Amino acid sequence: MGAESSTPRPSRRPFGRAGATALRIAHFLGPWALILALWYGVRYSGFFEASLIPTPVQVASRLWEMLIGGDLAWDMYMSTQRVFLGVILGTACAVPVGFLLGWYKGLRSFMDPLINFFRALPPIALIPLVIVYFGIGESAKVIILFYAAFFASVIVMYEGISQISPLYIRVAQTLGASDSEIFRKVIIPLAVPHALTALRVALGVAWATLVAAELVAAQQGLGAVIQDASAYFQLDTIYMGIICIGFIALAMDVALRRLTRRALVWQERND
Amino acid sequence: MIEGAAMSQHNERIRFENVSKVFDTDNGSIQVAEDVSFGVGDGEFVSLVGPSGCGKTTMLNMVAGFMQPTTGSVLLDGNPIQGPGSERGMMFQDYGVFPWLSVEDNIAFGLRLRANRVSEARRKEIVDHFVELMGLTEFRRAYPKTLSGGMRQRLALARSYAVNPEFLLMDEPFGALDAQTRTAMQDLLLNVMGEVRKTVMLITHSVEEALYLSSRILVISARPSRIRRIIEVPFGFPRTAELRDSAAFADLRSEVRELVMQEYAAQESQARQKQTTGQA
Numbered sequence: 001m002g003a004e005s006s007t008p009r010p011s012r013r014p015f016g017r018a019g020a021t022a023l024r025i026a027h028f029l030g031p032w033a034l035i036l037a038l039w040y041g042v043r044y045s046g047f048f049e050a051s052l053i054p055t056p057v058q059v060a061s062r063l064w065e066m067l068i069g070g071d072l073a074w075d076m077y078m079s080t081q082r083v084f085l086g087v088i089l090g091t092a093c094a095v096p097v098g099f100l101l102g103w104y105k106g107l108r109s110f111m112d113p114l115i116n117f118f119r120a121l122p123p124i125a126l127i128p129l130v131i132v133y134f135g136i137g138e139s140a141k142v143i144i145l146f147y148a149a150f151f152a153s154v155i156v157m158y159e160g161i162s163q164i165s166p167l168y169i170r171v172a173q174t175l176g177a178s179d180s181e182i183f184r185k186v187i188i189p190l191a192v193p194h195a196l197t198a199l200r201v202a203l204g205v206a207w208a209t210l211v212a213a214e215l216v217a218a219q220q221g222l223g224a225v226i227q228d229a230s231a232y233f234q235l236d237t238i239y240m241g242i243i244c245i246g247f248i249a250l251a252m253d254v255a256l257r258r259l260t261r262r263a264l265v266w267q268e269r270n271d
Numbered sequence: 272m273i274e275g276a277a278m279s280q281h282n283e284r285i286r287f288e289n290v291s292k293v294f295d296t297d298n299g300s301i302q303v304a305e306d307v308s309f310g311v312g313d314g315e316f317v318s319l320v321g322p323s324g325c326g327k328t329t330m331l332n333m334v335a336g337f338m339q340p341t342t343g344s345v346l347l348d349g350n351p352i353q354g355p356g357s358e359r360g361m362m363f364q365d366y367g368v369f370p371w372l373s374v375e376d377n378i379a380f381g382l383r384l385r386a387n388r389v390s391e392a393r394r395k396e397i398v399d400h401f402v403e404l405m406g407l408t409e410f411r412r413a414y415p416k417t418l419s420g421g422m423r424q425r426l427a428l429a430r431s432y433a434v435n436p437e438f439l440l441m442d443e444p445f446g447a448l449d450a451q452t453r454t455a456m457q458d459l460l461l462n463v464m465g466e467v468r469k470t471v472m473l474i475t476h477s478v479e480e481a482l483y484l485s486s487r488i489l490v491i492s493a494r495p496s497r498i499r500r501i502i503e504v505p506f507g508f509p510r511t512a513e514l515r516d517s518a519a520f521a522d523l524r525s526e527v528r529e530l531v532m533q534e535y536a537a538q539e540s541q542a543r544q545k546q547t548t549g550q551a
Contacts, residue, residue, distance in 0.1 A: 171367040174335060175434055176357025176386030185380070189371040266371045266414040 054236040059243065062236040071220070072244075079221040080248055082138075082213065083206045086145025091153045091202050093146075095195045098157025103187075108158065119151040124212040141221075144213040145206045152205040153198035160194025193267065196260045203256065207249040284438070284470050285311040285334055289343035291495075292329050303329050305495035306343070316464070316471040318481035320531055321491030321499075322538035327474045330496075331440050334472060335361050357386050360436035360469075364443040366423040368415045368430070375402060375411045377426055381434035401429035404463065421452035425459065432463065441473045445480065457483055458512060465509050478528045482506075483515060490530050493538035500530055 036056055043053045054062075066072040101108045101115070123144050134140040164187070172186045214223025222241050229237035292304040303326030311317050319327045332338045333345045336355040344351050347359075368377050375398050381387055382394045389397070402411045405425040415423055424444060431439060445453045457480060464471075475481050481488045485504055492499040504523070506514055514520055 167363060167365055167367045168369060170335075170337060170355070170361070171363070171369075172380075173337075173355035174357070174359060174361040174436075174440075175381035175430070176384050178385060181384055185383075186369070189369075266416065268370070268416040 052235065054239055058236045059239045063240045063244075066225075066237070066240070072225070075220050075222050075225050076244060076248065079210055079214070079223065079245070080252075082141050082145055082221065083203070083210055083252075085142050086209075086213075087149045087199065087202045087206045089142070090146045090149025090206070091195070091199045094150050094154040094157055094198055094202070095191075098154040098194075098198065099161055099191060101154070102158035102161025102164075105162075108162070115151070115154065119155065123148040123209045127212065141213040141218065145209055148205045148209040149202035153202040156198040156201050157191075157194055160197065161191060164190050193260075193264055196256070196263065200253065200256050200260070203252055204249070207245060207252075210245065282313040283310040284313050284348060285472070286346040286349075287330070287343070288346060290330070290333070290340040290345060291342045292326065292333070292338070293341045302495035304340075305497055307496065307498060308343075309489060309498060309501070311470060311472060314468050314470055315487060316473070316485040318473045318475055318485040318488045319491055320475060320478060320481050320488055320527070321496065322493055322531075322535045323476075325491050325494055325534070325538060326496040327491055328442055331361075331442050331472060331474055334438075335359055335440050357381065357384075357434050358436050359438040359440060360431035360434065361440045362424070362427050362431055362442065362444040364446045366415075366420070366427045366447075368418075368423050368426050370415050373412050373414055374407050374418070374426055377415070378402065378429045378433050380430060384434075387434045397433050401433055405429045405459075419452075420448050421456060424448065424456060428460070428463070432467070435467070437470060439469045439471045441471065443474050443476065446476065453477075453480070454512075460484065461508075461510055478524055478531055479515070482520065482524055482527065483510065488527065490527065490534065493534050493541055499534060502527060 039053075039056055042048070043050065043055060063072070101111055126144065126147065130140050130143055134143055168186050168190065169182055172182050177185065210221070211223035211226060214221040214227070218224040218227075222245050226238050226241040229235075229241065287307050287309050290304055290307045291302065294301045294303060303324075307330065319330065321327055329338060333340055334347075334352065336352050336359070346352070369380065372380065378398045378401050379394055382389050382397060398411075402408055405428065407422065407426060407429070410418060410422065415426065418426065427444075445456050448456060461484065471485075473481070473484060482504060486508075487504060488502040489498050490500040490502065491497070502523075506520070
């Protein structure tokens, strides 16, 4: 014990400040390095014919080419806009509906089968009908994304609301709160975290549905880029399109998570 | 049973009049209170002690206005209680502090409601007073997530007191705290009560706590609950920690504890019987 204490205590940062920064960068890049390594591994493993798997470098140069010489930026914008519209409209409807379903148990048991029926339908299955009623314009794509976003987030919202502890309502009542005050000052703050979770779930589902929605004869958008590329068997473009969708979705999710953390500083978290 | 009417020597505020409460559940109905009658006088501190599930919380909830009796009536100043009101503050075992509000906003919550709105200056004054009284000065801008259990319960007490209720209904308020914090909270409560007296109903499992704080103890029997015994606590106020160590306190404590233990045992054998008949 005595011998140990006489030796200098190891610093908590063994490599100093610069080392800590390097460690953080490594932590951030690590997963991406891993996936790149896997990619090269599969490419040179011989399981698939080499021409069927473009290298990351090929895909990156394709990306550069299409950004500079093509309409890729515009396609990204169109897709992001559709997802954004679908998610905003979908959650804007899902939050009040989910709220009502979570709050009124009778309404919930009445509506539950319907909600689960529609939720179980893959949005892609509705595309033929959407074309019949809404044509192949911009609205058709937004409607499919709306559908996907709405049914994904309404469940999150109503499950969350139905779990609000009656304790806080009772406390507010004994302090003299009226029903409308309880709604404004207790229920709404307690609903915000669930609404934000609903938004996040909707965002994920909407990106997943995007390519399907853009199959509705889309001229622009990342889904259309992938679709066109598949017609000409341009594998590098297909890879690039998929990676773009992944990164934009990830960026949106990170942004939303930051926003959530800032809006909900009061929440107890385990991370 | 000792007749409650005999107790209403001074200005009675709360009155249980032949109150029974039956809950209908999937496994048949459960009677949690049977023909309960008692009164709580102005400024009295009454504790309800008895086994778990005997219906103490139900009785308190009826006073709070969250529940109505099946038969009989619960009266507040002679009128049946219709619903909750800010003159009856309540404290819960789970604190119930609002996690989305800072300490000072929690205390100010009631003061911002239409029912007890005060000027901004007055509100600040009240918040300052209770933040200090409850020893939460360094935490006034913190969220409850950073507070310990004892601090949360102090915050809940401050929030109740801020709207200056005439009654304080406490449902096992210190049940989740460790022994030391609990003792400190009891002393704090006595202090605060010394400053502004309230009419209190306290539910507790601790005979010691009931004796130390109350002017009267109702020992509630196993289900269906009746009042098994009413104990007048002979110690005057203000009380200090020395009281706990006195011989008179110890004697009364063992007497009451004996009585309460009998009811716990009765409740347990009831539950066991139910278990065996249920399996048959």
